[in-house]
Amino acid sequence: MEAPPVIRESPYRCIGCGYDLSGTAIGGQCPECGRPIVDSLRSREIGGRRSGQANASMILGILGLVLFPFLGMLAWYLARKAREEFASGGFDSTSRSMATAGLVMGIIGTIISVFWAIYMAAFLVIEVL
Numbered sequence: 001m002e003a004p005p006v007i008r009e010s011p012y013r014c015i016g017c018g019y020d021l022s023g024t025a026i027g028g029q030c031p032e033c034g035r036p037i038v039d040s041l042r043s044r045e046i047g048g049r050r051s052g053q054a055n056a057s058m059i060l061g062i063l064g065l066v067l068f069p070f071l072g073m074l075a076w077y078l079a080r081k082a083r084e085e086f087a088s089g090g091f092d093s094t095s096r097s098m099a100t101a102g103l104v105m106g107i108i109g110t111i112i113s114v115f116w117a118i119y120m121a122a123f124l125v126i127e128v129l
């Protein structure tokens with residue numbers, strides 16, 4: 001008989017008590033509080049916490065692309081903070097997608113602002129000379 005699948009992601013916290021569930025069988029219960037592990041899996045996918053930082057990162061990323069490229073740096077920073085936050089577990093997959101979108105747009109916005117800065121610097125030098 002095959003061994004039951006186990007949680008490989010670490011840390012993967014129980015929504016009941018915060019116990020690290022990595023290595024426990026997916027069909028089983030939390031060794032600490034007895035809550036079914038399936039509850040924690042579901043919450044991760046649908047009902048998990050929203051990350052405000054991931055949300056802000058995506059919004060700033062969009063604004064950085066359409067409005068003001070310098071906001072991209074802030075989006076990039078917030079996306080990194082959001083990813084640190086995810087390491088503790090309990091966040092929904094939407095927040096993860098938003099952080100990824102914020103990260104990508106943030107990097108693009110940052111690159112655009114660097115080009116802008118170079119362009120402005122070159123313009124100033126030409127004006128002054």
Ligand SMILES: [Zn+2]
Pocket residue numbers: 014015016017018019030031032033034035
């Ligand atoms: Zn528990």
